[in-house]
Amino acid sequence: MTAENTSAPDHLADLHGEVLDAMSRRGPRHFAKLAFVLADADDPADADMARFRDRLLAADPGDELLTLWRRKLTAWDFEQSPTWSATTAPRTAERRAEIYDKLAFGADLRKALDAAVPVHEEAGPVTISREFEPWYTREQAANRSFYWTSYERLLRRKGWSDAAVSSLDEAAHAVVERLADPTRDTPYGARGLVVGYVQSGKTANFTGVTAKAIDAGYRLVIVLGGTLNLLRGQTQRRLDMELIGQENILGAADPNDPDALVGIDYQDDEDWPAKFVSFGARPSLLGAFDIERLTSRDRDYMALERGISALEFEKPDRTRPLYEPANLHAARARVMVVKKNKSVLEKLVTDLKKIGPILGEIPALIIDDESDQASVNTTDPKKWEDGKVTRTAINGQISKLLKLLPRAQYVGYTATPFANVFIDPGDEEDLFPRDFLISLPRPTGYMGVQDFHDLDTIDGGEGEAEKKHVRGIYYSTGDRLQEALDAFVLTGALKLYRENHGVASGPFRHHTMLVHESVRMAEHAVLAERIETMWHNAAYTGPEGHARLASLFDKDFHAHADGSLPTPATYADLKPYVSGARRLINQGGGPVMVVNGENERDYAQPDLDFDRTPNVWKILVGGTKLSRGFTVEGLTITYYRRTTQQADTLMQMGRWFGFRPGYRDLVRLYIGREETLGRGRNAKTVDLYEAFEAICRDEELFRAELARYAPLVDGRPQVTPAQIPPLVAQHLPWVKPSARNKMFNAELVEVRSPGTPIEPAAYPVDSKMTARNTERWKPVLAALSGTSTTCLLLPDDTSPLSRSFQAATTVISHAQLLSVLSSLEWEDGNVLAPHLAYLSQLDGRLAKVDDWLVIAPQRTQRNRIEATVVDQGPFSLFRRSRQSGKLSFGRISGLEHRLYAQQLVNQPDSASPGDSSPVLGAAQGVVLLYPVVEAAQDDEVKAVAATGAASADRVTMAFTVIPPKAAIDTKQQLVRFRTKDSTRPDAVIVKAF
Template sequence: MTTEDTTSLSDLLDVHDAVLAGMQKTGPQPMAPALGFYAGSLGREATDLSQLAFRQALTNAPADHPLLWLWRKQLTEWDFRTGADWSATEPRTDERRAAVHEKLGFDAATREVIDTLIPVQKLSGSVVISREFTPWRTLQSQQGRDWYWPKYAGLLASKGWSAEAVAKLDNAAERVVERLADPTAERPYQSRGLVVGYVQSGKTANFTGVIAKAIDAGYRLVIVLGGTLNLLRAQTQRRLDMELAGRENILRSASEVDSDYATDADWNQDKFLRHGGLPSQLGAFDIIRLTTRENDYKPLAQGIGALEIEKREQTSPLYDPLNLHHSAARLMVVKKNKTVLGKLVKDLKKIGSLLNEIPVLIIDDESDEASVNTANPNKPDAERTAINGKISELLKLMPRSQYVGYTATPFANVFVDPSDTEDIFPRDFIISLDRPIGYMGIQEFHDIDSDIPPEDRTFANSQARAHVRDVRASEDEDDASLREAVDMFVLTAAMKIYREFAGAEPLGAGHFRHHTMLVHESRLTADHRELANCLLRLWYDGGFTGPDGHQRLRKLFDADVAPVSAARAEGFAVPASFEELAPHIGAAWMRIGGNESPIIVVNGDKDIERGEADFDQRGIWKILVGGQKLSRGYTVEGLTVTYYRRSAGNSSTLMQMGRWFGFRKGYQDLVRLYIGREESTGKREVDLYEAFEAICRDEELFREELRQYSVMVDGKPQVTPAQVPPLVSQHLPWLKPTSPNKMYNARLVEVRSAGRWIEPTAYPKTATALRQNTQTWIPVLESLSEDTVEFSQTDENGMLRTFRAFAGLLPSEELLPLLRSLKWKGEQFAPHLAFIESIVKETAQAEDWLILAPQHAGPGKRASFGPSGRTLSWFDRARRRDPLFGAISEPKHRAAPLRVAGALPSCEDPVTERFVSERRGVISLYPVVEPDQHASVQAGGVLDPSNTVMAFSFVAPAAAERPDHRLVRFTTVDSSREEAPIISC
């Protein structure tokens, strides 16, 4: 590009910048007259402002040129904007982009160039489950008042966020803020919501954006509940200070050396946001911090002055726009601690009547931890748990307070009793954030529903093969797997240093400030000491810089690091041989253990307070050993190798331990997870890797359910937040969604499950009820075919599933009375029965049902059954807790029934195809014998109806859809009712 081209490009940038700035309020307008006006006012009359010149400039500009960035930012913002009054088109569509082009007056050639360089981002956006609300966020209401959001968005852009990523964050944060109450409204309203992200996926960025937009809108007191630990609170405080408050609000006329960040590397490298002056002196408003990085909330020494918000017009309430938009905002980050919150409540009470006027935003980070009331609601005198009680007090004190919880594990929150007005149930909205670009989540460590046979999986096509290494206690002698993990940590450290020397991206990756390994086996501090000693021994016996160590590292490099990186390095530098990497091993060894301390034990706040594990204060290349302190909220920066052996009893706890999730720019190919497999606990075989895969399925199914039900029907939401809990699933019997004392909520009336495999599990235990159910099914079993039928069908992943079963047809009019007579524990089957009755009686979409009795392939577990003494297979299943079983069917039993019901395409198996019919459902019967009854069955070879659970699964005809696509009907359960159920579908 010539100097003349550069100069004209610079002039064009100035003019286009001014034009697009002028369209912030109006939306897209004709470019030609606007260009002429601004070119004159800027003294750029000689600049070629034709569309041809613009096209050429865009085409010739470097990918990172400000002109291209300017248009990428603006077009993305217009693409994402919802409720745009200048277009009725849907956001993130070709139609929206075409409407923008039309309003700008661009010709076909210009449109083609722009859409090639800046394609429409057709991302799905956040999923919103919401009550109906009154819109108050308009373009006009934001004019002239936005200060902190644009500053924050600009900071993110300067840190390398793409325009698309910033626009996505803008959109997601706006979905939250628009559902808060209007801070200027005369009538107070408390909105309560929940934002569901992914573990270590940038939830803080979202709530920072929400806070920025909320204070711009008029919220003047922001209370962030920043976890239960000092280190988590301090992390959140620093992040908000750095990216939202900014240097001027931190200093407030104090000298740089007096700042609480005077020794912070990012502060001294000018990475904290700058406003260019105190915001109040620049026509905006200040943020007054009531907590600092080092200091949690403390009783205010000089009365309550710091909390009393000034009023410009004393005769008007604070929420009057005349007062609100001229007052400073107060920000505090408070630990979830009873004593600390008690001090805050005590101080707030001193404000008196002003509390009724302050628009307050409460952000609860990790809202499923400590915040939820776990007291038994069925006990009449039960007191609220400590933290929940203090949050409840805050909400009662401030009638204009809004509560927004943030979590990656939402089940505890959605199981809160919605009728408890003092609790934190997200009655107004639940928002599920998109999975961020570049995020390594559970899908990056599991081959979820992969259609590639296990024997054909490679480092290139298998996530598990690339990133996961098994740790089997029975095979792990002399800490062999732990030694390999340490070796991998040294090798990946050398790889990072190699990339630091590789030059510009993508080959190089800049400077890696942190490189860490996490070892997590126990929550006990004594175990941490023992493990740290073991790691020290492995480290000093490793010989990493000598021939023995190099021989081990060479073998691991050739077998693991080199082939994985060759397949997954995505352009980053990969050494051609171990010899090319070897010179960097010594430097890696020095960075990790040069100070003779390669290990940091993190099992208390003191570890971060003295700086050992403080990633903000210094670069850390260490092995971290810990337990609970490392399992929730605490971000382990630079995490590359994880050695994980600790189990947990519920999904929420286990998921929060997944510190290996996150953003791994420049080293995704180097990430390794060493995880426990098939360990006996005395009660069950625990496979941690299997457990995390089950969590992934539970989580993704929950998100998919939210997405499905977020579609409006007749302009109204299908479900409200109070109706969400029954959408929570559970794939492993022993791994509950969350703690049992957090599982209270609503009841389904009907679940429309056309073409879906449904498996009720809440069977009774009394001999009378079991006998009645068994005798109800015996005539059906007696009527089935004399010989077994072999069914074959490929499942949704393309895997061929085959099994044998006795089979027969049953008309719907005979099935209904049978189903109605069955005894259940609780109301689990009632919503499904309501659906079956509707498609039989109301819509005639189910004519008959194929009844199957699947049989084992081998001769074991067979017994005579019923008056004819017919021999059938029985199934060994245990209840996960009274009265619920876990999964009863087997995966191979599901594909053929789904095909018969029309939910899967044909694989041309003639036997299965013989039974396919549009109005046919399928029921699979499973005589279940619980473990304590095995002996009697095996001794006599006869199934006793009083000890047999006649379990079944069903698939309704896939064609039995409602025209309006409504899938569920609910009724709420009042917590005062004795029969209020625990929902656990």
């Protein structure tokens, strides 16, 4: 039962709070015994378990006792590898049962708690880590938790659920425990990477990490906060508001003295001071330590005007190093948020050098937000001279920081990790996450991949997610830009309607639309002018405009409305709110704002500052700067038509991912389904939605593979971060995981090609190697000898008529083909290796291929030169030319031969009446085999024509292999990579399977 008088003391909740506090350091213990010891002698009934159970059964959601247990049980449920449990996994019924056992709770009480606090079984963070020395225990974390406790309280005030807070606690703890102990004698700098989702709250995670790290003893925190002041300022404000707090910002200034506040941050911020965390007094007066900011909201790091004293650390005992506990825990922490800019970082490096030997004593933490941008060294290793690494500007400055601070820990944060995991692990001064990689879970309430892509549909048809949120742009139906503008107005009106019908107004402070078609600034201006014209001609106040809005409301927004949120039954009920939405969008100089520029001043637009501007209701037109790091608040309508060939660039453009409280059913993505990639002869039409889906699959597969290898085996990691790159996959061939200049250390480890030709072009020049390769084909050539088949090519796009050619054919087993291909030698690295990794699994592990139809085409009688090859045949010889200065031939298979083979693969088990061509089964593949002589070797060709025998060292057995379409598993990944380690060129990399 709940307390009837809320002002009366709640003895039961007070007692349970004391008991649970006593368990904070050592985990669950016998509850009744501890409660009996702590219970007030005047009220021993407070320790009665039956009274506790009855209270739970009758409790309201806000009951204080229920709140205490919900928080504690959730924290214990989520805890990774606690000292009090060596057997149960977090977030499982088994873990909860173990907790109850240790608490010595009976069946009735367990049942009541399970009903009140269900086990959260959603996945937690996934960690790939090297073995590390444990130092940051839960007990130690509880002993020093001033800033973390403050941050945790703030999150709860913001409405975070117990599960969300515990999940953040768990993930932040996992990062900090893998950093080096700040009090250790021997310095060590850990390198790690935290992978979140695009716009999923990574800042909250590294704020939690910072809080826990400074509580534990880290005294210099450098946050690399993006490449623009706009982004850096966002991060600074967030840390100031949620971690550093009012008292540390004000310093010694009297908050009640206006003169003392001149020049201090946030005096013009509408959230100051109410929403900024407050400790009640300076932390140093409360037994903790203060934080000194070396950057502010509007000012990046500057050369220290008041001398180097700001970076000098006070030591009560000057005879001991700073990192000893007696000195460390009395020292102030320094925090700075620094833009990734060469000159800014140079100033910081210069100032640090002035400090001298104490640099080696400072436990420092460097957090790199969007760590795959600017931080990665993109200089081609081929350009390095005499083993000296050439570094890009930002990468070089970060490397200098890490050298200057031997106790610095580096933790990168990104949603697109592929560039980071392709860094050379052997480059000790670079940023490869050698110690750990942590993949954060998808947060509750987050709109992401699954909300826009139906990844589980089998036939590729439109699924529920696509119907609700995605609107394709096809050439045949027009560009739909007017419809997108109408949707923006409608959703604005729906937000105003919901505000007026009981939905909290907080989530609807901003309402935005993003239009992203090009990276070219000139095109942005033209597009913005076009949108302005469309807006003014839209007639939103007249009958034509209302008719258009009513039609769109009925067929789209009303049809897909969330039934739990207020939505008008008819457009007539919504119509009064349309004028209000239009007015808000049109305020401040019009509906459109262009977001681009060549320098910082171009981004100093008041309406871009979502923190300081009360209401941003705007259509944002822009390019790259809107696609990385920058959070577009209130984003509801996205109009997207820009192509790129890099998965990480494409994924970072997904600004429509994020949290949409109270309006997720209103979110719409207008995306190009027929967009042009490239120019001129190289231009091709691509499907942007398909591309996004492919990279979403890449990302989901990468996370799934991390989860697969994360569990320890016999207490040891299955894989380390250096073995992660083979887990990177590529589903769509034209979308690479990262930009070319970030993939110098990446090499293919596997290429899957169901139904697609595998055709090596670079064959050996060395005659002895060529002869050995030709001999290895002898059993296949023997089986082909003496056969002749008419291969009928059916009419297709290339020709309205049937064509045919003659060929020798045979069928060989999968094992026989694999044996031949695996034995071949290659001059400049095994060009077939990534394909062999795939073909070797078609014995039933990945898919089952029974056998292969081998086709050795014959040239027309007029052009035919026949010869025996290794005493088999005769066969038609094909003349091919190598590319200038290369091992590669310009082409191998003939067009008609390849089309014929592709028809067999595309339509297995089919044949026309009277057709003598082979029939291919669904579990059969095709091999086209060509004895090739180089066109430049005219003497050899003439000799062959005269003798009818081709020398094995002069014939290159070239081939094309087309696996059956069914030769793939349900994951559909196509490409895998690994990273070259310059210090371990022959190292074994984790197997792909």
